[in-house]
Amino acid sequence: MLFLRARGxxxxxxxxxxxxxxxxxxxxxxxxxxxxxxxxxxxxxRVAGVTSVSGRNRAESNGRVVPRFVGVVIPxxxxxxxxxxxxxxxxxxxxxxxxxGVDVRIVVVDDSSSDSTGERAAAAVGPAGDxxxxxxxxxxxxxxxxxxxxxxxxxxxxSDEVWLATTDADSLVFADWLARQLQWxxxxxxxxxxxxxxxxxxxxxxxxxxxxxxxxxxxxxGFGHPHVYGANLGLTKAAYLESGGIAExxxxxxxxxxxxxxxxxxxxxHVPDVRVATSTRREGRAPDGxxxxxxxxxxxx
Numbered sequence: 001m002l003f004l005r006a007r008g009x010x011x012x013x014x015x016x017x018x019x020x021x022x023x024x025x026x027x028x029x030x031x032x033x034x035x036x037x038x039x040x041x042x043x044x045x046r047v048a049g050v051t052s053v054s055g056r057n058r059a060e061s062n063g064r065v066v067p068r069f070v071g072v073v074i075p076x077x078x079x080x081x082x083x084x085x086x087x088x089x090x091x092x093x094x095x096x097x098x099x100x101g102v103d104v105r106i107v108v109v110d111d112s113s114s115d116s117t118g119e120r121a122a123a124a125v126g127p128a129g130d131x132x133x134x135x136x137x138x139x140x141x142x143x144x145x146x147x148x149x150x151x152x153x154x155x156x157x158x159s160d161e162v163w164l165a166t167t168d169a170d171s172l173v174f175a176d177w178l179a180r181q182l183q184w185x186x187x188x189x190x191x192x193x194x195x196x197x198x199x200x201x202x203x204x205x206x207x208x209x210x211x212x213x214x215x216x217x218x219x220x221x222g223f224g225h226p227h228v229y230g231a232n233l234g235l236t237k238a239a240y241l242e243s244g245g246i247a248e249x250x251x252x253x254x255x256x257x258x259x260x261x262x263x264x265x266x267x268x269x270h271v272p273d274v275r276v277a278t279s280t281r282r283e284g285r286a287p288d289g290x291x292x293x294x295x296x297x298x299x300x301x
Contacts, residue, residue, distance in 0.1 A: 066186050067163035067236070069154050070094070070104045070178055072129075073146030075139055076169035080115040082279070083108065087124040089172040094128070096179040104178070105129050107149045108169075111142040117169075139230060140253030144246045151237060162237035170279035171231045172199065180274045181234040190266040191235035193228045193258060194274030195221050225270045230254035232276040239266045 072090050076083050087106060094104035106129030110118040113133075122131045134145045143166055154162045163185060167173050177194075184192045201209045219226055233254060240246075243260040247253050261268050 065158075065160050067182060068102055068161050069157055070099070070102055070163045070165065070182070071147075071150035071154070072104070072106045072178075073109065073143055073150065073164070073166040074106065074121075074169055075109045075111055075142035075146065075166075076113065076117050076121060077111045077137065077142070078113045078115050078117060079169035080113075080117045080120050082170045083117055083121045084124040086167065086169050086171060086173075087121060089174075090167065090177075091125075091128055092175055093173050093177040093179070096176060098179040098182070102182070105150065105153065107132065107146040109134060109142040109146045111135075111139075112137045136248070138248055138250045140246055140250065140256075141248040143230065143253060144248055147240060147246060151241070154237060159238035159241060160236050163234060164237055164240055165234040166230060167276055168231040168278065171196070172277045173232075174275045174277070177232075177274060177276065178234075180271075184269060184271060184274070185234075185236065188267060189269045189271075190239040191233070191258075191261050191268045192274055193268070193270045194232035194234075194276060195225065195227060195272055196229050196231055196276050196278045199277045199279055222272050223270070225272060227270065228255050228258045229276070229278075231278050232274060233257070234274065235261065235266075239264070242266065 072094075074083075074086055074090070076086075079086075087108065090106055094106075106125050108121040108125055108129065108131045110121060110131055110133045112135050118131055118133060125131060130149065132145060132149060134142055136142055136145075146166070147164060150162075150164055163182060165178065165181060167177075180194075181192055198209075198212075221227070230253060239261055242264045243257060243266070245257075247256045249256065258268065
């Protein structure tokens with residue numbers, strides 16, 4: 001395990017990394033992709049949950065490359081009480097039977113913590129990953145540092161065979177979180193935005209829960225939902241590099257990345273079956289993150 005006590009966020013040029021390899025999906029529209037993938041997912045769920053991608057290395061499914069490396073970034077700022085559970089959930093997801101033979105690495109980015117976040121993360125991640133430290137106080141900068149670490153670690157692999165994912169230190173990914181993402185990749189997606197569900201409503205007044213659930217019902221959470229959460233994103237390394245990477249901003253880096261991905265023509269899907277449970281704490285780390293959304297619902301007249 002590698003623990004770096006002080007490491008700044010560095011820049012890199014795309015030419016230093018693998019150029020994005022063309023996929024043989026042609027110019028299929030997202031609508032065609034969603035329709036085909038939904039049919040495939042439906043068959044898989046009825047039979048055995050999630051189809052296996054193990055042992056395929058450069059093998060292809062339906063003409064598309066299946067990742068052989070998965071990297072997960074978890075930014076953390078003063079999260080000593082939750083980081084262990086967050087890492088444990090990702091570790092459990094990495095042990096899904098469909099990921100047999102796939103190399104999974106976790107990178108925790110300890111961003112300016114004044115508590116024991118770094119030490120607890122190092123103990124929890126063990127040999128399955130690394131903990132690095134930055135002094136940025138920025139979710140975007142921390143995620144970017146984590147992705148940079150994973151890009152460097154996979155420099156010798158084709159970038160379309162590397163899958164990058166990110167979640168938050170106050171969140172718990174579901175056991176099939178990575179398996180579902182790779183299923184979508186196997187069916188042609190370059191990037192997926194999943195959904196979040198509250199871990200509990202203990203810290204919030206009842207009115208916030210009612211208004212949140214009403215808002216989610218109006219917006220929808222099925223295929224093609226409008227949500228993008230830094231706690232639940234996945235994409236190929238190729239797509240990440242093509243987009244220019246995640247922005248070093250305090251809030252909204254998830255939406256900025258998603259817009260960049262779509263702007264580059266990546267096959268970007270909003271999916272309902274890639275799920276993460278997240279905290280409903282009243283004071284979050286990102287100025288305009290999930291906690292801010294909940295506070296705004298409390299103040300609605």
